[in-house]
Amino acid sequence: MTVSPISLAFKKCKKEKRPALLTYTVAGDNTKKKSLEILNSISKYVDICELGFPHNTPIGDGGQIQTASYRAIKNGIKMKDIFQIVNKFKNRKNSKPLILMGYYNMICRYGENKFLNKCKQVGVNGLIVVDLPWPDNKKFAKKCKKKSVTFVQLLSPTTSKKRIKKIINDSHDMIYYISMLSTTGGKLKISPKKILENYNSIKKINKSKNIVIGFGITIKTINSLKKADGLVVGSAICNEISKSINNRQNPVTNVTNIVSLLKKRIS
Amino acid sequence: MKIKKNIPLIDQHDKNGFWGKFGGNFIPETLKKPVEDLTILFEKLRKDKKFIQERDYYFKNWLGSPTRFIKLENLTDHLDGAQIWTKVVSDLNGGAHKSLNATVHCLLAKRAGKKYIVGDTGAGYAGKMLSMAAKKFGLKCKIFMGAKDIKRQKPNCDAMRANNAEIVPVYTGSQTLVDAVSECMRYWVSNCDTTAMCVGSTVGPNIFVKICGWSTSQISKELLIQIKDEFGEIPKKLKLINCVGGGSSSFGFWNEFMHYNKKQVEFIGVEAGGPKNSKKHAAPLTYGSKIGVLHGAMQYVNQDAEGQIEETESISAGLDYPGVSPLHCFLKDTKRARYTAATDEEALNAYQLVTKFESLNPSLEPSHAFAEAIKIAPKLSKDTVLCINSCGDALKDRDILKKRLGK
Structure with a gap:
């Protein structure tokens, strides 16, 4: 079996003795063109790109990502545009592995099989579905695997030990650990030390799995968590886009600056 | 999909939490x-x-259960068809x-x-x-x-x-x-x-x-006893009419009658059709909305081709919801209940007619149910019993009623 681009990205980071940097941006935020430009521009600092397909009733997202999602939907972003963005991004020479992230209703409406075929066709490497937890996702995760798409399982501080083991057992090559009880973009309400403690106890169960930490990570906090396999920054970036729009500045430049700073902090 | 006998409907889900295709835990x-x-x-x-x-x-001692089950004599006479009864659930402490x-x-x-x-x-x-x-x-x-x-x-x-x-x-x-x-x-x-x-x-x-x-089923528990007390048995032709937004009052109003033959005890759910000339509505069951996930459950829900949840419009804030309970989706697909919609205007007219003839003050939500009762009652025989759940009091609607009806 060939090693997935996601696994390769983690391997490369391990060699460089640093965590992988994952970013989350919303497709179509603030326009279709700009969101592609952002991806292309940050790609040089980022190890894996997460791209959100926006939904208008998100039950797991905080203010910043909601704002970004509503902005994209208001600007008319459609699934076909999102796949086009991915396709264009992946066709570039130095593109990075890409994970689509969103809510199940969008996939359900598109049709599970059709969605996965399209993912494969345009070069999507992984999928995160916020509201499709284990074990309800078992069938869909298997379908993903068949299309060489990594289905990323989520773990949270509320997940029991027993459940964690079972989820890890069914997981693919990347797992997402939610740092705290929060929607995306909340302020870190527990210490990075405590987060890493939880993280290490999960990591011990199966060292071969790449586990990333997300939720509440910013320029200020990223350095303190760099022992993880990977770190996801989402809301801080979406917020940067909001700020740029309010200040009539170019979001591409501003987001690229912040991402290069994030990279410096963990290198 | 079939309703099983002798098991409460709330317990007829599979191990993943689905009633047929509906429900689950998308969280x-x-x-x-x-x-x-x-x-x-x-x-x-x-x-x-x-x-x-x-x-x-x-x-019993705090909410004031059981609530009244009464005949609306004047409205019955006016419509000159089926008997109109109501369960005044709005009598409960708090008004709904x-x-x-x-x-x-x-x-x-x-x-x-x-x-x-x-x-x-x-x-x-x-x-x-x-x-x-x-x-x-x-x-x-x-x-x-x-x-x-x-x-x-x-x-x-x-x-x-x-x-x-x-x-x-x-x-x-x-x-x-x-x-x-x-x-x-x-x-x-x-x-x-x-x-x-x-x-x-x-x-x-x-x-x-x-x-x-489980909680709202209290309504039908009371009603079953009250109907038997009143008529000595369950009438041969009984129709239980209730508004449906999320579906809590209607489910509670019907639950204890679930296993009666639908020819004897018919369930009619009335959704919010929105303003007469608007395309927007809050009636996913009536207008054939597609199945999708909303707030953690699979259900019929107003959505566009992309899966974005659509905006609704209704004069009644309590019914103004794009989805509907998985239990009602299940009742629709098993054909145990029939669903229809009333427009804002029909609900307002119903409110006016009810308050003209009766000392009852139903909120805009049950006014949707009264609208359907008023529509069908004249065509039905005098031994047909229509019972409407008057599940909310119109006190909260005073600003809207003043604006729309000048009172």
């Missing part, structure tokens, strides 16, 4: 544990005699059926050792009742409510504040119930370790559908 991982904890607690307590006694005590679910959720929260409870509200009744129950049982309470609804249901907001609840205005999306539920769930994701959540209707992840349905 973020963080909520799996609190939802599981609540499930274990509820399944234990519903078999606990002491808990049931406690519930019945508060239903929502107090049943709110009371049970607060009792559960107390048993779980929680100090805080949060809830969503559309018409403001779910919020008012939750704040009332929270105060009674010593819980701190936050209510999430769309900014548009805060404006149009002021009397209920005043009541919530009087009960020391904090109202959190929700400015996202259409600023109505759908956004309030989303925001409430997001709040629970962040605070589920200390806080209990009450979903205000038979919607949401599986366990919330069950708890609400």
Whole structure:
């Protein structure tokens, strides 16, 4: 079996003795063109790109990502545009592995099989579905695997030990650990030390799995968590886009600056 | 898909929480544990005699159950067809059926050792009742409510504040119930370790559908006895008419009659058709909306081709919701219940007619059900019994009624 681009990205980071940097941006935020430009521009600092397909009733997202999602939907972003963005991004020479992230209703409406075929066709490497937890996702995760798409399982501080083991057992090559009880973009309400403690106890169960930490990570906090396999920054970036729009500045430049700073902090 | 006999409908789901194709638990991982904890607690307590006694005590001595079952003589004479009866559920403390679910959720929260409870509200009744129950049982309470609804249901907001609840205005999306539920769930994701959540209707992840349905079934428990007392038996032709938004009052109104033949006991659900000339509505069952996920459950829901949830429009804040309970989706597909819609104008006309002939003040939600009753009653025989659930009081609608009807 060939090693997935996601696994390769983690391997490369391990060699460089640093965590992988994952970013989350919303497709179509603030326009279709700009969101592609952002991806292309940050790609040089980022190890894996997460791209959100926006939904208008998100039950797991905080203010910043909601704002970004509503902005994209208001600007008319459609699934076909999102796949086009991915396709264009992946066709570039130095593109990075890409994970689509969103809510199940969008996939359900598109049709599970059709969605996965399209993912494969345009070069999507992984999928995160916020509201499709284990074990309800078992069938869909298997379908993903068949299309060489990594289905990323989520773990949270509320997940029991027993459940964690079972989820890890069914997981693919990347797992997402939610740092705290929060929607995306909340302020870190527990210490990075405590987060890493939880993280290490999960990591011990199966060292071969790449586990990333997300939720509440910013320029200020990223350095303190760099022992993880990977770190996801989402809301801080979406917020940067909001700020740029309010200040009539170019979001591409501003987001690229912040991402290069994030990279410096963990290198 | 078939309804099984001798098992309550709320328990006829599979191990994944689905009634047929509907329901389930489409929730973020963080909520799996609190939802599981609540499930274990509820399944234990519903078999606990002491808990049931406690519930019945508060239903009777605090909420004022049983509520009246009365004949609307004047309206019956005027329509000159079927007999029109109503169950005045708005007699309950607080003025609507929502107090049943709110009371049970607060009792559960107390048993779980929680100090805080949060809830969503559309018409403001779910919020008012939750704040009332929270105060009674010593819980701190936050209510999430769309900014548009805060404006149009002021009397209920005043009541919530009087009960020391904090109202959190929700400015996202259409600023109505759908956004309030989303925001409430997001709040629970962040605070589920200390806080209990009450979903205000038979919607949401599986366990919330069950708890609400179990609570509001009190309505039909009372009605079954009252009908037998009144008629000596269940009438040969009985039609139970109820408005349907999320579906909590209608499910509760029908539950104990579930296993009667539908030719004898027909269930008619009336959704909100919205303004007469508007394309927007809140009637996913009537207008053939597609199946999708909303607030943790698979259901018929108003959505576009992309899967974005569509904005709704209705004069009635309590029915202004793009989805509907998985239980009702199941009742529709099994053909046990029939669903139809009434427009804003029809509901207003019904309100006027009912208040003209009777000393009853149904809110805009049950006015939708009265609209259907008024439509069909003249064509039906005199031995047909129509019973309408008057599940809310129009006190909260005084601003809208004044604006639309000048009174």
